[in-house]
Every structure is written in structure tokens, then in C-alpha cells.
Amino acid sequence: MAKIIAIANQKGGVGKTTTAINLAASLAVLEKKVLVIDADAQANTTSGLGFDVKKVNPTIYECMVNSSIDPHSAILKCADIENLAVMPSHIDLVGAEVEIINMPNRDKILRNIVEQLRNEYDYILIDCCPSLGLITVNALVAADSVIIPVQCEYFALEGLGKLLNTIKIIQSNMHPKLEIEGFLLTMYDSRTLLSNQVLEEVKHHFQDMVFETLITRNVRLSEAPSYGKPAILYDAASKGAQNYLNLAKELLDRNEKKA
Numbered sequence: 001m002a003k004i005i006a007i008a009n010q011k012g013g014v015g016k017t018t019t020a021i022n023l024a025a026s027l028a029v030l031e032k033k034v035l036v037i038d039a040d041a042q043a044n045t046t047s048g049l050g051f052d053v054k055k056v057n058p059t060i061y062e063c064m065v066n067s068s069i070d071p072h073s074a075i076l077k078c079a080d081i082e083n084l085a086v087m088p089s090h091i092d093l094v095g096a097e098v099e100i101i102n103m104p105n106r107d108k109i110l111r112n113i114v115e116q117l118r119n120e121y122d123y124i125l126i127d128c129c130p131s132l133g134l135i136t137v138n139a140l141v142a143a144d145s146v147i148i149p150v151q152c153e154y155f156a157l158e159g160l161g162k163l164l165n166t167i168k169i170i171q172s173n174m175h176p177k178l179e180i181e182g183f184l185l186t187m188y189d190s191r192t193l194l195s196n197q198v199l200e201e202v203k204h205h206f207q208d209m210v211f212e213t214l215i216t217r218n219v220r221l222s223e224a225p226s227y228g229k230p231a232i233l234y235d236a237a238s239k240g241a242q243n244y245l246n247l248a249k250e251l252l253d254r255n256e257k258k259a
Helices: 016-029 044-048 060-065 091-100 106-115 134-142 160-173 193-209 219-227 239-258
Strands: 003-007 034-039 084-087 123-128 145-151 179-186
Touching: 003 016, 003 134, 016 034, 016 044, 016 084, 016 123, 016 145, 016 179, 016 219, 016 239, 034 044, 034 060, 034 106, 034 134, 044 219, 060 091, 060 106, 091 134, 106 123, 106 134, 123 134, 134 160, 145 160, 179 193, 179 239, 219 239
Parallel strands: 003 123, 003 145, 034 084, 034 123, 145 179
Antiparallel strands: none
């Protein structure tokens, strides 16, 4: 039975999609069966795994607005990594919030989809959009836990309070078992004082909830999506690919200790 992990932060550009793609690929390389759900209308996870966004159909959008669609029909297998699959997204997902607003149990629509798939994977990762809207709420309600990427920049902690408050509301009213899997420091540069200050501040506030693995700034990591590949396929020896492989190992180790 899969562990379902949402990757969320309402701030854009903090590494959510990069984390979704590369953590999923690393877990798959470590022989875990992984599904990535692209819950962002920008569909960068979909294209970053090599799929043409204009040609995918059905997508998560169709599954959310039409309960008669079998979610299995929206799953695409990644040709280059045997254990990795994706439920793609599309720009139409922008309109989904309006379309589902009056549906019964509107905050549990994605959860109902995911539960149909849970028994077929070891891990299901949900790449959330950069907002705290209804789609992100759906992702958090569907998830067992949430990874929060935190960029090593000046405004890193700004807005984290809103996200944590949203998580508390969901825990109180909709999903009491939702946990924070961990805070992930991204775009870390050990040469800069700022990166180290952010690292210390996040560790001070959240202590053991911060992943030991740091995702460093890496050119190969930035280049890989333009080739439709995770970094581990684009350049397995690169620092970025190794960072995410280490993160996958740390995640597996944490969950084995909890079991």
C-alpha cells in the first residue's frame, strides 16, 4: 500500500516540481514503484518527465471533474524508468476549482481518485500548484504527509506560516492523520552567508523535521527538464542527481524506522 506524499509550498520557484520529478525518479531507481500526480496546471512535472502536454488525455483534470473516468486511464508509464509513472496535468486544471466548487465533498475529490490507486504503488507523490486554493487542499487531504521545500533565499520563511496554518486547519477539520514529512532545503549554496543563515534558522525552528539532505544549486538539475528527463537520467554523476538520490534514501530510512 502506497504512502502518499504531497509536495507543497504556496511560494513559486522553491523547487516543488524539481523535487517531485527527481525524488520520484530516485525512488524508482531504488526499486520502489512510484506514481507522480501532477496537480499543477503549469504541467511542468508532466513535460519534465518527457510527455507532450498538448497530447496527453485524459489528465488529472478530467478525473477530477468527471467521477465516471477511471483514473487508471490517465496514467502514463515513463519509458526510461521502469517503476515510474505519472498522472499528467493540463492547463485546463486552472478551471477545475470553479467546476468542483459546488460538488459534494469537494475537498475529497482527489482523495477518492488516489484511493483507487493506492494498492498498486509503494509511493505516490503529488506535485502541488503554488497556491493554497482548492486543488492544493485536495492534495493535502489526499496525502498521508507533506514535504515542504524551502528555498535558501531571503524570503524563505515568509508565507510558511500560512501554509502551516492551512495544514493545521486540514488536520483539525478534514484529515487529522496528515503529517509533515519534513522541510527540504533547496537551492543551497554553502559559499553564501545567506544560505547558511536560512539553513540555521529553519533548523532552529523545525529541528528534527528538517531533512539532513540539502539540495544544492546545480546547473545539470536546471537543464534536465528541458530534455524531458530527471537529473538521474540526464547526468547521474551530477551533484543534483546525487542530492535527490540521497534524499530518497533518507526518506526510505525514515519510513522504515517508523514502520
